[in-house]
Amino acid sequence: MVTKHETGFKVGTVVGNTSPQEFSFIVKSFTAKLGDLVRVEMEIPVAEGQGRKQVLVWGRIVELGRSNPFLPMEAGQELAEEGVDLISTVLSLSRDQVTGRVLVLGATDVGNLKRIRPLNYPVSPGAVVYLPPARAVRTILTGDETVHRLRLGSLIGRSDVPVGIKTNAIVARHMAILAMTGGGKTVAARRIIRELLDARYPLVILDPHGDYLGLWIKRKLFPRNSICLFYPNLTVSEENLSLVGYLVAQMTQGFTDAQRDKYSEALGKINLKGEVTVQRFVELMMKKLGDTKSRHAGTIPAIKRALRLVKGRLEAMEKSNERLRKQATLQGLPFEPMPDPRLDPTGFVRPGRASVVYLGGYDHLTQSTIVAIVLEQLFNHRASMENRIPPFFAVVEEAHNFIPSRGEGQAETPSVDVIKKLITEGRKFGTGLLLISQRPSRLDETALSQCNTFLIFRLVNPRDQGFVEKVMENLTRSDSRLLPGFGPGQGIVSGQGVRFPLVIQVDFDSDLVTAALGSEEFLKQATEWEDPERGVGRGLK
Amino acid sequence: MVKCRTTDGTIALDPNAKLIRMKDEFFIKSQHLAACIIAMPATTKNVLFYFEGSKTEARVVIHVAPTNFFAELEREDPTLRLQSFDLPPRTSAIICGNRVAEVIYSRCATTDVELYAVHVGGFLDGPHILVPLFNHVLSLRSDDHIDFPIVLRKLADRLRHCLTGRTKSLAIQRIDKSHRDFWPTAQGQRFSFLDGGVARIPALASLEPMALRVGIYNVAPGDQIMETREQWSLTPYVLGDIVDQPPHGIRDTTDRKRLHEAARYVLELLTALVHLELKPDTSSLFIHGPLVNQFTMYDEGEPNNIPCMAAEFLASMSVHRSAVMSELLDIPPDSRNVSLWNQFMSIYGYVTNRIVNHARPIAGVVERPTGRHVTTAVLAALVEDGIINTDESKDIDDLLLKFDISDDFLFGCILRSGEYLTPVEVSKNAVNRAREHWRSVVAQYPPVYTSLIKTEETRFPFRVELNATAAEVNSAYIMSLLYHTGRLLPQYAFPVGLDIVDKYAKVPDWLSRGISAELSGVILRRAVNTGDAGLVSQVRQLLSGNPRDFFYRADAN
Incomplete structure (x- = not known):
């Protein structure tokens, strides 16, 4: 039997029509909140002719409505016209009724909360609804599993009930964090990264905006880890001779058939030993093309023009990246050129290492190419079963840029195929992905639906809400209605990482916040800006 | 009927005016009209006669239009082409049922809403009035169908004319709507609203309602602390507990419908008295329903067979034999010469007297004032004040009877929004309708x-019954309170406090439906089988209980 301290306290009574999937209840004022886990004790039939047994039904409050049937709307309108407060009249203001709708998560035996099963009998109307104590909820959330979990935060409004996600469920079966700007994506990602670092799980972080560079600044918090900051360094070797041709195709109008023939002819003359930078490779190609003859006078110059264009753009982007790295806020960070993931995968992936690849300054195509190269090569190492690198977890920020939907230019995004491959085959080889995006509807639907765990924060855009609802199997309409109302760090975690969808408040790791990187004090910058005509900043009036 | 404005600005009304045909010409025979026309200045150019009605009933409104009346109309809307209708007329012109007539009427009615009684049109055309109006008209003789609206208008005109500034004791009073001015005067007071409900279990279809409940909403406007601002109480009464044991208890022949009516009337008033005792800070009490009902048919004789009330129950409500006997004289005995002091007829007389003579203002509010109690009392008062003579009163009474015109329709036409009638004394219980031995009681x-007040132009007025304190001390304030609380529900046009308590005390059908027949039957049978009278009583209370107490509302303490 349930002991007294396991009972919790009464928060309401089941009313109306019920089903094994959901029920409504009248809430005692100010006792239960949206997202709370509640339980009801009832009887269910056991088996044919074998009577019935007592079970505990567990559910999550997915809707709360409040009304005062004694306060007519038209009265408010009438008084508003004359600016009279309702309290000055005889209108009733105290008879609020709060109605809650509960999504049934399952049922457990009364004496054993660890095993939760689907409920197969409607919830009993009139039954008392309890808010269970933290211990019982913890048991329900974790069951009898002793697997490693990453602590994400706690249930909303119940800081005494921690919420963790199964580590294996995300590092191999992928996870997506979706939220609008300011919803808590980065905070949640940092939380997961921190937990994985504590577990010394290898991480590869593809960071277009430098959101994770602060990990190095806070490296003392991770004494058992090595945090490496890389900048892109595209190289060509015998294995990827086609890279420059690919870049030409993407960055320019591409080669004609005749130009492609001549380019291939020149390529055949190249004898690379080891790896060279793309720029050096272009110089070598220019030389070889100078030795190549063509019937048409314009063919070779056209190829050279295209190669010069690619070289010029890459150089410009490298300079841009370099400038970014040298800006005041990033000065002093020990950026290193990105190791060749094919030849030196351990430079990226090793136990306890977090490799942050800073992609700032590069255009979409180049960023996508770099992501494709890094992920593909690392995946190949895992897939080849050579055991050169351990399993790893890749964090892809701004995922909609790397795995966009069909309508958002998949053809111009080389990383799409690689990420799709990782997301479908990665589970077998221990290559997990964490996709982070603020525009879910711009993500590839198939890829996103392969993520087995979702963490959804505030989403206001109806298209994004609809998309998330479509992609996530176990997100109900009620859940999606919660999305626009979430505050920072509040969200729904759902999927294989948890036993059932939970509304949580993600822990905020304030010690991981780096003021220098996160500064958005543009007003101060503008105020103190040096005016070339009038001397040092005069400030904004 | 002829209606016109005299040169001194007052409205003259000639109910005896007639339309007479002489050969091929029609003449209006009216002394008032003749006097009016004679008094008109010689410069008067345009006199408009607006006729409405049927072959047998008609009304004409005479309106002196300004000299430039038609020129103005023409200027505002040249498409009217007034010349083609011979307007302005050289001598006279007849405009009949076309757009020009509508425009002229509309212009005149806007400039003199009282003369044209525009509010009557607004009331009778109101969407909420049309349905009951048609229902009523269809219940009349076919010949009278067409005359009903014009007769109603004429009667309304006539009585409004009589009740406007003619007498101080009986008149139409006006309340200016201003929540901003009114509600500050209510601060610091405490108002109680009371209503009763019947607890019926549809699942036990053969049974009449077994229980009643009386709800009270007690509120102190302006009190910022919710716990003290609003107080609610719901008192359930099981019928079996309030009536006497046999031989004076319920019999097979008891008219149960009447028993429940009687019980409801008595229990509501009894609860009101107990409430006023318990809450001495109550400034005024308002009851949803009449203060005094027609109560001559609830005696112990055939075929009513209404039992006596249980003395223990009455004692629990502070009603004792001695008090009833001293309040009411000549209470009859039964066939065994036992005083019927606790029969419903006696108790009702006792409680109504206590209510009517209570030191605190008490008012009963009746949503739809059917019947003609008020009109009859008004006619009597008008005769008494010499405003009309007995013949006129009889004429009006005959018309009311012929067209079955009740207070709601008549005063719906007489009163404008924000107007009420000075409360008049009304006796509802005609002694001769009671059995001989009860007549003295x-x-x-x-x-x-009794008064009628109209809060919305297009809604029926509601009837207000006041006890002596309410009527004599502060009827104007009580009526203003009811008006302003009625204005808080403009669509419903009924005091919001009573609407609140009505919802609170009502036993909703959906709840009753929720209790299945099987469940109710099983519970009751089990209780009866125990032979424990207390348990049976508890079960009956449970089955008739309001879910808002124990079933529907969460009791999480």
Whole structure:
């Protein structure tokens, strides 16, 4: 039997029509909140002719409505016209009724909360609804599993009930964090990264905006880890001779058939030993093309023009990246050129290492190419079963840029195929992905639906809400209605990482916040800006 | 009927005016009209006669239009082409049922809403009035169908004319709507609203309602602390507990419908008295329903067979034999010469007297004032004040009877929004309707001060019955309170406090449906089988209980 301290306290009574999937209840004022886990004790039939047994039904409050049937709307309108407060009249203001709708998560035996099963009998109307104590909820959330979990935060409004996600469920079966700007994506990602670092799980972080560079600044918090900051360094070797041709195709109008023939002819003359930078490779190609003859006078110059264009753009982007790295806020960070993931995968992936690849300054195509190269090569190492690198977890920020939907230019995004491959085959080889995006509807639907765990924060855009609802199997309409109302760090975690969808408040790791990187004090910058005509900043009036 | 404005600005009304045909010409025979026309200045150019009605009933409104009346119309809307209708007329012109007539009427009615009684049109055309109006008209003789609206208008005109500034004791009073001015005067007071409900279990279809409940909403406007600002109480009464044991208890022949009516009337008033005792800070009490009902048919004789009330129950409500006997004289005995002091007829006389003579203002509010109690009392008062003579009163009474015109329709037309009638004394219980041995008791049933108030132009007025304190001390304030609380529900046009308590005390059908027949039957049978009378009583209370107490509302303490 349930002991007294396991009972919790009464928060309401089941009313109306019920089903094994959901029920409504009248809430005692100010006792239960949206997202709370509640339980009801009832009887269910056991088996044919074998009577019935007592079970505990567990559910999550997915809707709360409040009304005062004694306060007519038209009265408010009438008084508003004359600016009279309702309290000055005889209108009733105290008879609020709060109605809650509960999504049934399952049922457990009364004496054993660890095993939760689907409920197969409607919830009993009139039954008392309890808010269970933290211990019982913890048991329900974790069951009898002793697997490693990453602590994400706690249930909303119940800081005494921690919420963790199964580590294996995300590092191999992928996870997506979706939220609008300011919803808590980065905070949640940092939380997961921190937990994985504590577990010394290898991480590869593809960071277009430098959101994770602060990990190095806070490296003392991770004494058992090595945090490496890389900048892109595209190289060509015998294995990827086609890279420059690919870049030409993407960055320019591409080669004609005749130009492609001549380019291939020149390529055949190249004898690379080891790896060279793309720029050096272009110089070598220019030389070889100078030795190549063509019937048409314009063919070779056209190829050279295209190669010069690619070289010029890459150089410009490298300079841009370099400038970014040298800006005041990033000065002093020990950026290193990105190791060749094919030849030196351990430079990226090793136990306890977090490799942050800073992609700032590069255009979409180049960023996508770099992501494709890094992920593909690392995946190949895992897939080849050579055991050169351990399993790893890749964090892809701004995922909609790397795995966009069909309508958002998949053809111009080389990383799409690689990420799709990782997301479908990665589970077998221990290559997990964490996709982070603020525009879910711009993500590839198939890829996103392969993520087995979702963490959804505030989403206001109806298209994004609809998309998330479509992609996530176990997100109900009620859940999606919660999305626009979430505050920072509040969200729904759902999927294989948890036993059932939970509304949580993600822990905020304030010690991981780096003021220098996160500064958005543009007003101060503008105020103190040096005016070339009038001397040092005069400030904004 | 002829209606016109005299040169001194007052409205003259000639109910005896006639339309007479002489050969091929029609003449209006009216002394008032003749006097009016004679008094008109010689410069008067345009006199408009607006006729409406049927072959047998008609009304004409005479309106002196300004000299430039038609020129103005023409200027505003040249498409009217007034010349083609011979307007302005050289001598006279007849405009009949076309757009020009509508425009002229509309212009005149806007400039003199009282003369044209525009509010009557607004009321009778109101969407909420049309349905009951058609229902009513269809219930009349076919010949009278067409005359009903014009007769109603004429009667309304006539009575409004009589009740406007003619007499101080009986007149139409006006309340200016201003929540901003009114509600500050209510601060610091405490108002109680009371209503009763019947607890019926549809699942036990053969049974009449077994229980009643009386709800009270007690509110102190302006009190910022919710716990003290609003207080609610719901008192359930099981019928079996309030009536006496046999031989004076319920019999097979008891008219249960009447028993429940009687019980409801008595229990509501009893609860009101107990409430006023318990809450001495109550400034005024408002009851949803009449203060005094027609109560001559609830005696112990055939075919009513209404039982006596249980003395223990009455004692629990502070009603004792001695008090009833001293309040009411000549209470009859039964066939065994036992005083029927606790029969419903006696108790009702006792409680109504206590209510009517209570020191605190008490008012009963009736949503739809059917019947003609108020009109009859008004006619009597007008005769008494010499405003109309008995013949006129009889004429009006005959018309009311012929067209079955009740207070709601008549005063719906007479009153404008924000107007009410000075409360008049109304006795509802005609002594001769009671059985011989009860007549002396019925004669002691008190009259109540009755008024009608209209909160919305297009809604029926509601009837207000006031006890002596409410009528004599502060009827104007009580009416203003009811008006302003009625204005808080403009669509419903009924005091919001009573609407609140009505919802609170009502036993909703959906709840009753929720209790299945099987469940109710099983529970009751089990209780009866125990032979424990207390348990049976508890079960009955449970089955008739309001879910808002124990079933529907969460009791999480």
